[in-house]
Amino acid sequence: AMGAQKIDGTxxxxxxxxxLHDQIKKKQETSPRFKPALTIIQVGDRxxxxxxxxxxLKAAEEANIICELKKFPEDITEAELLEYIYTLNNNTTVHGILVQLPLPKHLSEHTVTSAVDAEKDVDGFGAINIGELAxxxxxxxxxxxxxxGVMRLLEESGVDLKGKNAVVLGRSDIVGSPVSYLLKNADATVTVCHSKTQNLExxxxxxxxxxxxxxxxxxxKGEWLKPGAVVIDVGTNYIPDSSKKSGERLVGDVDYDSAVEVASLITPVPGGVGPMTVCMLLQNVVNSATRFYEQTAAR
Ligand code: NDP
Known part of the structure; x- marks a missing residue:
């Protein structure tokens, strides 16, 4: 076998x-008021x-995006957290609000993520944005x-999705389900698999x-794949590895060594989907700031 080409997410x-950095800089030359800003809310200390x-925070800073971290103690009440989110919703200098998940058990992720104004919901997890996507x-x-990020990797690699069979393993709100909507919207024929799926192979x-x-x-496993398949591996799993100083190593949901022999294109782990996630967040913040800026400029 020739071996698959690696998709270099990094x-x-x-x-x-x-x-994005250049785009922000260029816009600021003519519009100094244009200052994309993100607030991250972290509850507890996981x-x-x-x-x-x-x-x-680091990626935002490098891209010249203002990024503030607001930390709350583990035992904050839902009412207090919601109150803070409402304040941010009304703060016109903030264009993106991100609630770092998971939240402590006493807080409803559904209630909290849905409290973020849809126009600032840069994670895209609120009911309005998910509903529109679906x-x-x-x-x-x-x-x-x-x-x-998954879609961008496919696009940058020139993968034609129209009419193709796309199989998504996983149906979470964070990855599997939204990926399946995006693939379907790109005219792929999509099958979503999960822990109850039969005949997965x-x-x-x-x-x-x-x-x-x-x-x-x-x-x-590589043997399960259709020859020439395009493989996007979102999985981030740490497994024991005594040869590493940390004692562990990061691997994907796909057995890379066997899959690379059968696939035509494949993302490595690390260095595939991982770096794209933060990047798409920054892009969402810049898009949001641009929208806010254009709305106020039009008045
Ligand atoms: P979840 O645990 O929320 O969901 C896992 C999904 O996989 C569920 O739908 C589950 O099925 C399904 N599943 C679990 N085991 C099997 C199995 N043996 N066969 C078929 N389906 C199975 O995970 P996430 O969606 O949040 O994350 C998935 C992976 O992606 C993780 O490794 C995570 O670390 C990684 N990740 C990486 C990111 C990145 O930036 N690179 C970002 C987010 C996640 P069921 O619904 O029936 O329980």
């Missing part, structure tokens, strides 16, 4: 970030959340970042495009 993300938040001909203001065998987002290390 390089694609870098060029998108540089593009170390994985803190890592993601740090990545977002509707035929709907017009979401923001598309969730990881799914948008046979379904995967028919996939021209496979998007894996199940959180199961190296689950999909």
């Amino acid at each position: 390089a694609i993300a870098k060029s998108i970030r540089e593009g 170390s994985d959340s803190s890592t993601y938040v740090r990545m977002k 509707k035929r001909g709907g017009r979401p203001l923001f598309v969730p970042c990881t799914p948008q 046979a379904i995967i065998k028919e996939a021209d495009i496979l998007v894996a987002a199940i959180g199961q290390p190296k689950f999909v």
